[in-house]
Amino acid sequence: MTGQEQHPVWVDDLDRKLSEQFPGRIVRKDLVQRLKVGFSIPVYVLEYLLGKYCSTTDESQIESGLTSVKEMIAERIVRSDQGELIKARLQRFRAMKLIDMITVTFDEKDQGGKYWAKLATCGLDKIHIDERLTHQYERMLTGGVWANVELAYDDSITHAGVTRPFVLKRMQPIQIASASLDEYVRARRNFTREEWVSVLMRTMGYEASHPDFTWRTKLFYLLRLVPMVERNYNLIELGPKETGKSFVFREISPYSNLLSGGQGGVTDLFGWKNRRDKPGLVVRYDVVAFDEVAGNNFKSANDKDMYKGYMEQEPTELANMFHCAIILVLLARGLWRSWKARAPGLGLFLVLIGIHPIAYYFSHPLMDFRQPIEPAIVVLMAAGAMPWRLRSGRQAQADTAAGGA
Numbered sequence: 001m002t003g004q005e006q007h008p009v010w011v012d013d014l015d016r017k018l019s020e021q022f023p024g025r026i027v028r029k030d031l032v033q034r035l036k037v038g039f040s041i042p043v044y045v046l047e048y049l050l051g052k053y054c055s056t057t058d059e060s061q062i063e064s065g066l067t068s069v070k071e072m073i074a075e076r077i078v079r080s081d082q083g084e085l086i087k088a089r090l091q092r093f094r095a096m097k098l099i100d101m102i103t104v105t106f107d108e109k110d111q112g113g114k115y116w117a118k119l120a121t122c123g124l125d126k127i128h129i130d131e132r133l134t135h136q137y138e139r140m141l142t143g144g145v146w147a148n149v150e151l152a153y154d155d156s157i158t159h160a161g162v163t164r165p166f167v168l169k170r171m172q173p174i175q176i177a178s179a180s181l182d183e184y185v186r187a188r189r190n191f192t193r194e195e196w197v198s199v200l201m202r203t204m205g206y207e208a209s210h211p212d213f214t215w216r217t218k219l220f221y222l223l224r225l226v227p228m229v230e231r232n233y234n235l236i237e238l239g240p241k242e243t244g245k246s247f248v249f250r251e252i253s254p255y256s257n258l259l260s261g262g263q264g265g266v267t268d269l270f271g272w273k274n275r276r277d278k279p280g281l282v283v284r285y286d287v288v289a290f291d292e293v294a295g296n297n298f299k300s301a302n303d304k305d306m307y308k309g310y311m312e313q314e315p316t317e318l319a320n321m322f323h324c325a326i327i328l329v330l331l332a333r334g335l336w337r338s339w340k341a342r343a344p345g346l347g348l349f350l351v352l353i354g355i356h357p358i359a360y361y362f363s364h365p366l367m368d369f370r371q372p373i374e375p376a377i378v379v380l381m382a383a384g385a386m387p388w389r390l391r392s393g394r395q396a397q398a399d400t401a402a403g404g405a
Contacts, residue, residue, distance in 0.1 A: 011057050012209075014198055021187040024055045029205050031066060041077060041121075043205075043251035045099070045146050048174045049073070072099070076148070083123040090153040090166065098122070098151065102171065103144040104134050110160070117168050120144060127166040128157065137173055143284040146254065148172040197222065204248060224248045227287045228256060249289035256287035331377060334384030343383075352376050 011019075018026050027050045035046050049072065053065030076099040078086060090096050101120040106113060115134050117127040139145050150170040157164055188196060197218055198208035204225070208218060225248065227233045237245050250258040259281075269280045269288065281288045338346045352373055 014195060015057065017190065017195070018199065019057055021190055025051060026055050027051050028054065028062070029202065031062075032205075034066075035069065035073065041099075042146070042254070044254060045174050078122045080121055080123065086122050086124060090151060091155075094153050095169075096151050098149050099146070099174070100149060101144045101146050102140050102149060102168075104129060104140040106141070114159070119149070124151075124166060126164050127151070127168050128159075128164060129168045133168070133171060137171070143254070143257075146174045148174065200225070204252065205244075227289075228253060246289070246291045249287060253287075255285055256289065257281050257285040258289045258291050260291045327377070327381065330381040330384035332384070334380035334382070336384075337386075338380065338383055349376050349380060353380075 015026075027047045031050055031054060032043055032046050035050075046069075049069045050065070053068050054062045056062060056065075076097055078098060078100065086096070086098070098119065100122060103118050103120060105116050105118070107116060115129050115131055116125065117129040117140070118125040119127070134140060137145055137147075148171065149168060152167045152169050153165050154167055155163060155165040157167065191199065200222055201208035201213070201218055204221065206213070206221060213221075221244075223235070224237070224245075227235055239245055246258055249256045269282050335346075335350075338349075353376055
């Protein structure tokens with residue numbers, strides 16, 4: 001190509017367009033598979049490293065960046081059986097850099113409160129962490145964050161009479177820090193619908209140009225992403241093993257969680273009662289998926305009803321609780337103001353709202369009764385939200401006559 005940048009033969013038109021519209025944010029998926037072997041870390045962690053060092057179509061820069069990534073992985077990513085080795089190296093070298101998942105707990109029993117960090121893979125816990133870091137990256141208190149961390153060893157530090165020498169000096173979460181929705185929207189305008197579907201397929205790790213991927217098949221695969229962007233979307237996928245059903249929820253996003261074996265108790269999903277330090281998975285993650293579900297076995301009927309209610313309404317979501325509370329307050333205020341103003345037809349509203357749902361209470365486990373009476377609820381909410389004072393018809397006529405006199 002004369003006067004244009006030369007690209008290797010594996011770069012097609014879609015690759016070129018992606019590199020132009022999203023510079024520094026594209027990753028070769030085949031490189032991920034080359035690095036994945038031997039390390040139990042999510043794909044999005046490897047993709048972050050590759051995006052930092054190999055986000056180009058230049059082969060020489062890719063090979064150089066790949067070497068840097070391999071060296072970083074060999075130096076900083078540890079296995080679960082290397083916990084004592086990490087302690088020994090910290091004691092010897094006094095400092096160390098690692099890539100691991102960080103979780104933070106708050107000990108309120110300690111005078112003044114104390115934050116403790118823990119590295120999930122190597123098992124290192126009771127690590128001192130600055131409160132400012134905890135408040136800056138609050139996700140460490142909920143689901144944990146994969147990050148580049150720098151640890152220090154200081155055996156002069158004691159806490160409650162016990163030596164606690166491990167200190168977290170610095171950390172950098174492994175995520176795109178400058179993601180802008182407006183930037184993606186602007187770049188999206190330069191792609192056709194078919195091209196963007198292919199981009200999404202490649203993001204999931206599939207080559208959309210493969211002849212087995214018909215348009216209908218592509219949409220079925222993209223359906224797996226809907227629960228990540230749509231609230232209260234429940235999806236069941238049936239299929240043979242090794243077809244990628246679990247891959248999306250386990251590997252491509254830190255905001256989803258996969259429960260292997262298809263089992264999850266009430267405490268796992270919704271948290272421990274009266275234990276704010278043990279939130280459930282539905283609070284900590286945007287998506288919770290069950291893998292290898294063999295049947296609908298419930299330990300009690302109450303558990304089953306709780307699952308059904310949550311899947312329909314998400315009652316434990318703060319946004320839904322706030323929404324329902326606003327509806328209840330406005331509804332009650334509208335009834336009270338209408339009663340004081342002796343509004344005509346109020347009795348019909350009371351009969352509709354108070355008596356109509358009774359039959360549903362005995363015949364339907366869900367809140368289907370709300371659908372026929374929602375117009376009445378909206379009218380009373382509007383009355384409750386009106387800023388002016390409601391007056392009876394007789395009082396309004398008297399005021400009008402007085403004004404005319």
